[in-house]
Amino acid sequence: MATAYANIEEPQSAAAPAAAADGASAKTAPAEEKTAPVRESVSIEKLRSLMQAIWPPVVGIVGFLALWAILAPQVDTSLGALPGPVEVAEQSVALYDEWSAAQDTEAQFYADQEIRNEAAIAAGNANAVTDFTYAGPPTFVDQIFTSLKTVALGFILATVVAVPIGLLAGLSPKFNAAINPLVQIMKPVSPLAWLPIVTMVISALITSADPLMPKAFVISALVVMLCSLWPTLINTAVGTSSIDKDLLNVGRVLKLGFFAKLTKLVLPASLPYIFTGMRLSLGVGWMVLIAAEMLAQNPGLGKFVWDEFQNGSSQSLARIMFAVIVIGFIGFGLDRLMMAAQTLVAKNRTL
Numbered sequence: 001m002a003t004a005y006a007n008i009e010e011p012q013s014a015a016a017p018a019a020a021a022d023g024a025s026a027k028t029a030p031a032e033e034k035t036a037p038v039r040e041s042v043s044i045e046k047l048r049s050l051m052q053a054i055w056p057p058v059v060g061i062v063g064f065l066a067l068w069a070i071l072a073p074q075v076d077t078s079l080g081a082l083p084g085p086v087e088v089a090e091q092s093v094a095l096y097d098e099w100s101a102a103q104d105t106e107a108q109f110y111a112d113q114e115i116r117n118e119a120a121i122a123a124g125n126a127n128a129v130t131d132f133t134y135a136g137p138p139t140f141v142d143q144i145f146t147s148l149k150t151v152a153l154g155f156i157l158a159t160v161v162a163v164p165i166g167l168l169a170g171l172s173p174k175f176n177a178a179i180n181p182l183v184q185i186m187k188p189v190s191p192l193a194w195l196p197i198v199t200m201v202i203s204a205l206i207t208s209a210d211p212l213m214p215k216a217f218v219i220s221a222l223v224v225m226l227c228s229l230w231p232t233l234i235n236t237a238v239g240t241s242s243i244d245k246d247l248l249n250v251g252r253v254l255k256l257g258f259f260a261k262l263t264k265l266v267l268p269a270s271l272p273y274i275f276t277g278m279r280l281s282l283g284v285g286w287m288v289l290i291a292a293e294m295l296a297q298n299p300g301l302g303k304f305v306w307d308e309f310q311n312g313s314s315q316s317l318a319r320i321m322f323a324v325i326v327i328g329f330i331g332f333g334l335d336r337l338m339m340a341a342q343t344l345v346a347k348n349r350t351l
Helices: 002-074 085-122 140-171 173-186 190-205 215-241 247-253 259-295 300-312 314-347
Strands: none
Touching: 002 085, 002 215, 085 140, 140 173, 140 259, 140 300, 140 314, 173 215, 190 215, 190 259, 215 259, 247 259, 247 314, 259 300, 259 314, 300 314
């Protein structure tokens, strides 16, 4: 009898977990049904906020383009009516086609040279082997990269000069008082005033027929440096002088040397100011560069604009306007790049 009782009870005990599982699934199902609408509402809210952030600039750009397209034909210039957005876009395609054709021509030039060299070597005439460099006229894309290299050199030189002087000015009130009149006098000087001085100095220093860097390139970079170093210098000095005095006193208590105090205390605390100054300097340098390239005749966007102005063809005005748009976009991109670098450094600061 005991065995029979046990056999009867086993099916009941086996069914109990199944019933419990059914109950648990019944309880979790409504919870999942509740979370699904919450997720959908969050996604809808994110999409709504994204649209609210996007539509004002889109409307502004579309409105500007529409106003430009309507008013441009009403303005007559010596080169014809002012180009509208469609004409400028057409010239952007034409400039890209010119660059693509120049790339093909350059590749064909080097391929032909390689064939001639192989034929000369096969004929046993090693003296006929040549290694010429393609010297075709620079295209619009080439001049963009030239301008970027020029502003990069000028910006690096400005940073190398401005940051140490700004640190010394921030740490020493006497040194700051000594250089402050010079900074206030030099800061507003136009690049057009610096250019003749820099040109004469560089022309006297670079006399080689084959210099390491082209003379016009060096002149433009130095003009950019002289006009763009002041925001970095001033912001570095302000940031260094505003460091908490207790922090410097801790350095004295720890008997830190000048270099250790500079690298462990001063620089980390001044980095936000330094990067703000560098961001301003890069913007100033990019603006100065176009005028410097125009007058120094250094290949770049400034020279491209000047050459198109002197050309005076029916497409020149549209090309100039497209160059202005490209200059603006590059300046915006450089500013965003410096902002990203500033954010990255601010996150990784040790102080």
